[in-house]
Amino acid sequence: MNESQQIIDHLDARQPEIVEWLKDFLRIQSVSADPAFAPDMREARRFLIERLQQIGLANVRLLDGDGEPAVYGEWNGAPGRPTLMVYGHYDVQPADPIEQWRTPPFEPTEVDGRLYGRGTSDVKGSTTIALEVIAAFLSVRGGCPVNIKVFLEGEEETGSPSLRTIVARHRTLLRADAVLSADGGRASASVPTLNTGARGNAQLEVRLRTAHKDLHSGRYGGSVRNALHEMARLVASLHDAHGGVAVQGFHDGAAAPTERERADTAAFPYDEAAFFSDVGGSAHGEAGYTARERVTLRPALDVNGLWGGYTGGGGKTIVPCEAQAKLTTRVVAGQDPGAVIRAVLRHLRQHCPAECTLDVIAITDGSPASTLAPAHPLVRAAEAVLERETGARPIHVRLGASVPVTSIFKETLGIDTLMFGFNLPDEDVHAPNEFFRLQSIREGTRAWTLLLAELAKYSPAAFHAGALE
Amino acid sequence: MNESQQIIDHLDARQPEIVEWLKDFLRIQSVSADPAFAPDMREARRFLIERLQQIGLANVRLLDGDGEPAVYGEWNGAPGRPTLMVYGHYDVQPADPIEQWRTPPFEPTEVDGRLYGRGTSDVKGSTTIALEVIAAFLSVRGGCPVNIKVFLEGEEETGSPSLRTIVARHRTLLRADAVLSADGGRASASVPTLNTGARGNAQLEVRLRTAHKDLHSGRYGGSVRNALHEMARLVASLHDAHGGVAVQGFHDGAAAPTERERADTAAFPYDEAAFFSDVGGSAHGEAGYTARERVTLRPALDVNGLWGGYTGGGGKTIVPCEAQAKLTTRVVAGQDPGAVIRAVLRHLRQHCPAECTLDVIAITDGSPASTLAPAHPLVRAAEAVLERETGARPIHVRLGASVPVTSIFKETLGIDTLMFGFNLPDEDVHAPNEFFRLQSIREGTRAWTLLLAELAKYSPAAFHAGALE
Numbered sequence: 009m010n011e012s013q014q015i016i017d018h019l020d021a022r023q024p025e026i027v028e029w030l031k032d033f034l035r036i037q038s039v040s041a042d043p044a045f046a047p048d049m050r051e052a053r054r055f056l057i058e059r060l061q062q063i064g065l066a067n068v069r070l071l072d073g074d075g076e077p078a079v080y081g082e083w084n085g086a087p088g089r090p091t092l093m094v095y096g097h098y099d100v101q102p103a104d105p106i107e108q109w110r111t112p113p114f115e116p117t118e119v120d121g122r123l124y125g126r127g128t129s130d131v132k133g134s135t136t137i138a139l140e141v142i143a144a145f146l147s148v149r150g151g152c153p154v155n156i157k158v159f160l161e162g163e164e165e166t167g168s169p170s171l172r173t174i175v176a177r178h179r180t181l182l183r184a185d186a187v188l189s190a191d192g193g194r195a196s197a198s199v200p201t202l203n204t205g206a207r208g209n210a211q212l213e214v215r216l217r218t219a220h221k222d223l224h225s226g227r228y229g230g231s232v233r234n235a236l237h238e239m240a241r242l243v244a245s246l247h248d249a250h251g252g253v254a255v256q257g258f259h260d261g262a263a264a265p266t267e268r269e270r271a272d273t274a275a276f277p278y279d280e281a282a283f284f285s286d287v288g289g290s291a292h293g294e295a296g297y298t299a300r301e302r303v304t305l306r307p308a309l310d311v312n313g314l315w316g317g318y319t320g321g322g323g324k325t326i327v328p329c330e331a332q333a334k335l336t337t338r339v340v341a342g343q344d345p346g347a348v349i350r351a352v353l354r355h356l357r358q359h360c361p362a363e364c365t366l367d368v369i370a371i372t373d374g375s376p377a378s379t380l381a382p383a384h385p386l387v388r389a390a391e392a393v394l395e396r397e398t399g400a401r402p403i404h405v406r407l408g409a410s411v412p413v414t415s416i417f418k419e420t421l422g423i424d425t426l427m428f429g430f431n432l433p434d435e436d437v438h439a440p441n442e443f444f445r446l447q448s449i450r451e452g453t454r455a456w457t458l459l460l461a462e463l464a465k466y467s468p469a470a471f472h473a474g475a476l477e
Numbered sequence: 478m479n480e481s482q483q484i485i486d487h488l489d490a491r492q493p494e495i496v497e498w499l500k501d502f503l504r505i506q507s508v509s510a511d512p513a514f515a516p517d518m519r520e521a522r523r524f525l526i527e528r529l530q531q532i533g534l535a536n537v538r539l540l541d542g543d544g545e546p547a548v549y550g551e552w553n554g555a556p557g558r559p560t561l562m563v564y565g566h567y568d569v570q571p572a573d574p575i576e577q578w579r580t581p582p583f584e585p586t587e588v589d590g591r592l593y594g595r596g597t598s599d600v601k602g603s604t605t606i607a608l609e610v611i612a613a614f615l616s617v618r619g620g621c622p623v624n625i626k627v628f629l630e631g632e633e634e635t636g637s638p639s640l641r642t643i644v645a646r647h648r649t650l651l652r653a654d655a656v657l658s659a660d661g662g663r664a665s666a667s668v669p670t671l672n673t674g675a676r677g678n679a680q681l682e683v684r685l686r687t688a689h690k691d692l693h694s695g696r697y698g699g700s701v702r703n704a705l706h707e708m709a710r711l712v713a714s715l716h717d718a719h720g721g722v723a724v725q726g727f728h729d730g731a732a733a734p735t736e737r738e739r740a741d742t743a744a745f746p747y748d749e750a751a752f753f754s755d756v757g758g759s760a761h762g763e764a765g766y767t768a769r770e771r772v773t774l775r776p777a778l779d780v781n782g783l784w785g786g787y788t789g790g791g792g793k794t795i796v797p798c799e800a801q802a803k804l805t806t807r808v809v810a811g812q813d814p815g816a817v818i819r820a821v822l823r824h825l826r827q828h829c830p831a832e833c834t835l836d837v838i839a840i841t842d843g844s845p846a847s848t849l850a851p852a853h854p855l856v857r858a859a860e861a862v863l864e865r866e867t868g869a870r871p872i873h874v875r876l877g878a879s880v881p882v883t884s885i886f887k888e889t890l891g892i893d894t895l896m897f898g899f900n901l902p903d904e905d906v907h908a909p910n911e912f913f914r915l916q917s918i919r920e921g922t923r924a925w926t927l928l929l930a931e932l933a934k935y936s937p938a939a940f941h942a943g944a945l946e
Binding site: 206207209211213217218219220221222223224225226227228229230231232233234236237239240241242243244246247251283284287288289290291292293294299300302303306307308309310311312313314315316317318319320321322323324325326327328329331332333334336338361363364370407408409410 | 675686689690695696698709711712768769777780781782787793794795796800803832876878906
């Protein structure tokens with residue numbers, strides 16, 4: 009701990025400079041979704057390359073996948089020690105609706121210990137934490153406890169469209185034993201948590217036809233099948249009266265939550281009433297589970313969009329011939345998302361009358377759920393750090409949402425990811441008045457320092473699946 | 478017949494000019510449902526006013542009811558003879574889905590004796606027939622066999638929302654003995670038919686909400702109500718497995734078909750298999766009735782449009798908070814359309830879970846079904862003309878479609894309407910690739926010439942209900 013304490017003291021002394029650097033980073037309007045911000049995206053890359061070079065990383069460069077390039081730099085001075093890819097992203101969500109911001113979205117503003125601005129919480133704040141810890145190790149001790157490959161993506165907010173291409177083109181360069189992600193934050197402000205997985209997903213879009221064309225409801229009404237009636241019957245057949253999925257095979261492979269998972273879920277401070285009332289929603293779902301269990305430990309099936317017939321102003325007296333629906337599943341550990349989405353399609357086909365035509369417009373196998381085993385070095389190291397820092401054993405939590413980059417790194421590089429960002433759930437990410445707690449910078453730089461030191465205790469082989477069986 | 482033959486010869490010689498004028502009329506994009514077409518609606522009125530003045534009608538003007546005004550003109554040179562209101566409409570249905578048209582919807586195109594374009598069949602073609610017959614009488618003989626009041630509506634396709642106001646404001650001007658409508662066409666290409674009634678209708682649009690905003694399907698999926706699932710359950714509950722309406726009170730007041738109605742329906746040349754296969758549709762409806770009976774003698778309920786969630790390209794992982802649906806009913810003789818549509822609304826409210834919000838976006842009482850007695854001069858005159866032209870006794874048929882104007886004229890002016898349009902059932906009205914047979918213009922101008930002459934044989938009083946008892 010003495011070595012780490014030296015780094016922590018250094019980082020504590022540098023807090024004002026760290027905040028100033030973060031503010032400069034936040035002033036760059038690196039909105040990836042809007043081509044109007046292309047010059048700002050370039051400026052963000054220039055800014056990061058300069059910093060990675062200052063820090064003393066080697067091989068600092070852009071990795072291009074025909075989209076927004078990633079910024080890369082490495083330090084390979086710890087032979088025999090694990091190699092950790094440190095992931096962050098430099099792109100941010102658009103700032104609109106701008107009129108709802110109380111401070112300018114791209115002029116970071118401190119108010120009562122909070123730093124307001126677009127990208128503060130998602131995820132320039134936590135990315136800065138990770139970079140500053142590496143900088144501190146290199147500056148104070150001339151080296152890190154583990155080998156480091158910094159990978160800063162520029163397309164996280166647009167769904168990482170070129171990430172697979174980047175990895176495919178630079179597979180050797182990116183070889184590592186695991187990923188430490190600055191994205192994916194703490195789940196609670198009151199208790200320490202550790203993210204051990206996320207649901208996977210898959211997608212289906214279908215079109216149902218009942219006739220060659222829309223029919224006049226005066227001439228045909230009452231005598232002929234209506235595509236919207238048929239689609240409604242199909243969609244209604246997907247769930248039971250409680251909201252559980254009624255599709256045969258849908259739950260195949262989904263292991264029942266373990267006692268530990270249920271206990272951890274119950275231990276997580278979670279206001280179920282507020283979860284629904286905050287958004288005006290109401291509970292509905294698989295019988296036998298709490299809302300939090302349903303969202304994190306059980307699969308789900310949602311129709312995300314449905315349309316057919318006349319949708320303009322006024323009325324149009326037609327019997328619509330066509331209806332279309334977009335569906336997505338969320339799958340849990342043990343499930344094959346491709347098999348799950350095909351079970352949904354099989355159900356639709358079985359329930360579709362022979363007189364109707366059901367066409368698949370799109371079907372994607374998606375990504376399986378991700379899971380970090382309790383014995384994984386990433387989990388054990390993070391638990392050790394969090395317990396030391398907070399005095400409490402961290403609760404294992406799983407994300408209901410899917411994390412594409414985690415799936416992509418697992419699929420393409422075969423490595424697992426620990427999400428170790430320091431944002432908190434109330435920080436209005438993707439919304440006006442996003443903020444990051446300044447205190448989180450101090451907590452984050454301490455924790456990342458300890459984490460790198462802790463991870464150095466494991467052999468590189470220990471990070472790979474085989475070692476965990 | 479000699480006098481009439483002179484008019485018919487004149488009209489035959491003018492066919493090319495009549496078609497050219499109709500094409501100019503069709504090029505005007507007079508879509509009443511969409512405010513974007515307001516300038517085209519004005520242009521259609523200007524175009525018709527010019528023509529009515531050319532024809533030699535008096536008192537040509539717009540009749541305003543705070544919606545789209547009607548175009549009016551009159552000829553009152555036959556004192557003691559009946560006064561016929563000649564009804565047509567200058568508005569058309571929207572052209573969407575535009576990509577399914579093989580020719581531009583507003584550039585009328587002749588292909589193999591058919592004129593393609595929005596409004597050709599419904600109902601600019603038959604409106605032109607009526608106007609040209611009046612023009613021919615005035616041009617060739619300096620007068621018509623009966624008094625004429627031309628009334629061209631601009632809101633037929635939107636359910637005639639201001640027609641009652643127009644009639645109320647101009648009750649004296651519009652006084653007549655009966656209505657000859659260019660709308661409501663021939664029921665068969667092979668046998669003469671005579672329209673003796675139509676279904677009524679009513680309309681409902683509802684919005685269902687399950688939350689304040691669309692929710693992230695990762696964070697909420699599986700735990701919360703989804704507006705599209707709920708709307709699908711509601712819509713699915715409206716019909717039984719055979720396609721019959723399952724709404725309590727929906728059939729209230731609907732008289733069972735009479736023996737004559739069932740016999741006429743059976744006598745009508747009707748290829749049930751072709752009725753469905755022509756449009757790729759399949760039979761579905763109330764048990765105990767043939768398809769043709771279902772369409773003409775029984776009420777119906779259709780969802781005309783339904784939408785919610787994400788409907789753009791690709792996917793979006795949301796739990797939609799809102800779904801909307803447009804519904805219309807068709808009602809038969811004896812039913813109160815307002816009571817029927819409120820039964821549908823009551824059903825939706827009863828089946829909507831308490832946790833969801835169901836809002837009525839629009840509800841219109843619509844129009845009751847209409848019926849012409851067999852002894853009415855309109856029926857007898859039309860029977861005489863059709864029998865003379867075809868050599869066969871016309872079969873009485875009822876329309877499955879609704880004709881609100883017929884109900885409104887009956888209710889407000891106390892007069893009956895003969896539908897004498899010359900469109901045919903396969904002409905894709907309200908759909909892409911609508912067309913009108915050029916041959917129908919010749920047949921229609923002949924028949925309208927004979928009909929006006931025939932109607933002149935009756936006293937004005939003979940047209941009124943009391944005379945028929």
